[in-house]
Amino acid sequence: MRGYRQSQAIRNSLRPRGRESIFVGSADNYRSDDASTFSPSLRECVLAMEDCCEEAYEAQQQLRNGTYDLPRMARVLDNERVFLLVGEDVVRRYKTELGSEIDPQINELISRAEKGMKALQMKESILKAKVDTAQSRPSSRATTGRPSSKMESRRLQMLTKQRERLEQQLAQLETQVLQLASTYQMRSPSFSRML
Secondary structure, eight states: OHHHHHHHHHHHHHSOOOOSOSSSSOTHHHHTOSSOSSOTTHHHHHHHHHHHHHHHHHHHHHHHHHHTTHHHHHHHHOOOOOOOOOOHHHHHHHHHHHHHHHHHHHHHHHHHHHHHHHHHHHHHHHHHHHHHHHHHHHHHHHHHTOOOOHHHHHHHHHHHHHHHHHHHHHHHHHHHHHHHHHHHHHHOHHHHHHO
């Protein structure tokens, strides 16, 4: 407010001064007159107008302080979409690089799965042989008339359960190997040549 009044006083002092009075003679003749021609509330109107001008000036200052950075912010927030087109040779190059990174890992996983499958097949064949020999024993004993002991029957049951478990594991490993082979085959055409 003080700044506004000071600037108002400076502006008023720079302007050429007009007439002091609207009356033709000196103003002293009319100052004591009770029937003056101006409204008694003119002073309140002038004060109200000064208050309005001060509030408008403060609002202008606040608006200026709030928006002086607008051009810089508009530049900062300005977005532009950029599309990058890549040729097929670049895509092929990245695809071969990715394949060369993944191929050794997939080959190692496949070799591990094949080794595990061979080991399970060997166990299965050993267990089949044991079951066959165990099954042939009771029949030979039944022909001779000797009853089989509880230990042997329990052992036979355990071996058959173990055989069933190993067969299930073998089937699971086979499905995993086939899944790995199919996914690898989709990614790398050189794998289909290996098979």
